[in-house]
Amino acid sequence: MASGILALLDDVAAIAKLATASLDDIGAAAMRAGSKSAGVVIDDAAVTPAYVTGLEPVRELPIIWRIAKGSLFNKVVILLPLALLLSAFLPFLITPILMLGGAYLCYEGAEKVVEKLSRKDGEADSELDHLPYEDPKELEDKKVAGAVRTDLILSAEIMAIALGEISDSNIFTQAVVLLVVGVVITICVYGAVAIIVKMDDVGLHLAKSDRGFISSVGDFLVRAMPILLATLSVVGTAAMLWVGGQIILHGMEVFGLGWLPHLIHGFADTVGGWLPVAGAAATWIVNAALAGVFGLVLGYIIVLIHHRIVGPKEAH
Template identity: 50%
Template sequence: MSGLLALLDDVAAIAKLAAAQVDDIAAHAAKATGKSAGVVVDDAAVTPKYVTGIPAARELPMVAKIAAGSVVSKLVILLPALLLLQAFAPWVIAPLLILGGAYLCFEGAEKIWHALFGHSEEGHERAQTLNAARLEEQRVKGAIKTDFILSAEIMTIALSTIETDSLLTRAAALAAVAILFTVIVYGAVALLVKVDDIGLHLSQNGPLGVIRAFGRGLVVAMPTVLKVISAVGTVAMLWVGGSIVVHSLHTLHVSLPHDVIGAAVAWIAGDGASGAIPWLITAFLDAVLGFVLGSVLIPVVSLLLKPISVLFPEK
């Protein structure tokens, strides 16, 4: 009897330890999720463009393929690579964050300049000549490539916020962040790309006039909604990218951008101010810095990519 009681005590102790471990993982994952949320807005805003012009029956299968590629990128490639870097070369994390943040700034600034001045539609015309299967394959590959870059940023930011000596807890928290963000992003994308179809179905088959009117409203509103989401994603890209660069430089003891933004916030909002106003001012200044940095990088990136395009022309 005493042996059975001792066994039960051991089982209870193991259960408590496991529960504490799960709580620890959940706490680290929640903290990492909050820090990485800004990049997710952009990820969700960027992806719907890849299914534009695709037959409705292929939209959800395409989203599923992109989501599967995202999971592989996060769990199979990025998670072990980042854990190895943190274990053997932790000094690489901050420069990686700066590179990722600079890329987000570049992407955001390029979108704004394109919206202002545009460019030729040669790529669109070329896409028209592709058959449906080839076009879908290229779209999926392009989306997975873009997702990989954003996923690397999400995972790196998440890793930088997880403060634990346990490799298992760190890996489990990163895996939780990866799965959670994939579900959120591609669940939202799946909903966005099908809302117009849902609206069309309601407008044609709704049992009540108000429901049919609501369906027509969804169909009419979706192009505007997608444009707004794209704009929000661009702003989020600049804000997140600028913030990452500023804070990563600060950790490397290059504190001028951080100090200038801090002084500007104190001057505008007043010393000791707290709440939403200082945060909004900081986010705005981070976005402005991101736009300036991204604009500077546009010709630099174009110059660097030119020899690559010569060596590896698109077919």
Template identity: 55%
Template sequence: MSSGLLALLDDVAGIAKVAAASLDDVAAQGAKAGAKAAGVVIDDAAVTPRYVVGFAAERELPIVRRIAAGSLRNKLVFLLPAALALSAFAPWLITPLLVLGGLFLCYEGAEKLREAIVPHAAHAIEEREGSAPADAKALEDAKVASAIRTDFILSAEIMAIALSAIPAGSFVMQAVILAVVGIGITVAVYGAVAIIVKADDVGMALARRGGALAAVGRGIVAGMPPFLKALGAVGTAAMLWVGGGIVLHGLEAFGLHAAGALLHGAEHAGQAISGFVGWLFGAAVSGIVGVVLGAALIPTVQHVIAPAFAMVSGAFRR
């Protein structure tokens, strides 16, 4: 009896060790996959705060919470099953979809760059789309819906990048790693967004208290507008360098090795100085490619893709 119990305990200990090793593997693979998507994550964090601009302070966190819930639903309910289905039945589609996502990031980045250089272009688009809803509840619902739609595209790219970074393994392991990445990135992004949107309120509260903390509070309030502007610039740059890099790697995977040689050559040249300079050179090349591709896509999207999408959407609504 005792020997049987000892054997059972030994088996349980062995299972526990395997489970612990699996958890370590999930954590390691999740961190690696999440790091691959870091550029898109930066853009996600940079884009979201603008959706709460203009609302009362007491509505800021509820709006962020609603967008975060929509983001989690996008990742876990829609994108995770789609990613697993791709991995199981059509793995050859992952790279083309990544390239399409990379092209979308290039377009979005180039469009934001154009808006920064020529602001009236953005106003013209807003006029074509119509004015915002007059009712505060309708306006909030519209903003949240728009944010969740934007998040869906960025989340799809995050999940596709994460999937491409996960080595071949069991279906369950892939599902767990993707879920860990999806939940971890959502918590990190929207936790950071919540801190950003409430930072000025914290600064105001400190300023009202007086004393030594008043200067800190005033500094926070004064520093938030340039910080948000800098965050937006970083997000735009991240879109361009990540999008350009994804396209270059995708072209290399399709056999166009000159694209990969351009990127790797820049990285190796910089690595002769330091690892960071090597990364910087590679990011610069990817960013330039992103700007060129995005600029070329702007007229195509505006005059071909957007009208075709509107026509199809209108036909379905009828």
């Protein structure tokens, strides 16, 4: 009897260790997958505040909540099952799909650069600011629908990048990691967006305070918001070009076209070798910078082709 109980306890301990190891693997995979999709996440956080521009402040948080629910539906209900089916039955398509997604990121990043350089002073950043709808409910529904459609594309990129990082894992680990990545990223993105869009309201409230320090903090928040949004936009664009370029370069290696990736890695390693103290950091920076330049060049080529086929007016 005692030996049976001890054997049972050993089995329970072994199962607990296995479960702990699985959780560690899932956590590590989720971290890898989440970090790889950082460029898309930053751009998502930078783009979303535009969808509440021009609406009543009291409706900003409800609209963000509606967009967040749509984003979660995109990731968990639509994209997660599709990703698992792809991994189970058509795994050879993961790299080509990732490369297509990477090309799209490069296109989006280059398009933003072209728009920024060609925009005239005083021109609106978004057509959403001038939608011909007078009914607030209709305008709100239109903006939410547009945001959820845009999120579907960005979410597809996030889930594809995450799947690419865990393609060699079992289907249970893939499902849990994709679920964790989808939920955590949605919370982080739209939580950050909620804070950003209400920053000016909080700042205005604090600026009315009779206390000098609190009033100064309020003024700072009001003035900081445009700078923060502009910084997020720049960082998001750079991250999209970097991530998109990296995905394409990695895909080239997979398909035996590694001369350019090897050239970039070799140059980065050489630069890192010149700096013994910060060699690893320098290598990473050079790799990321060159991947971003490659992404910008590739994206610009796609932009030119798109504008030639569709036309610049329709393209925007």
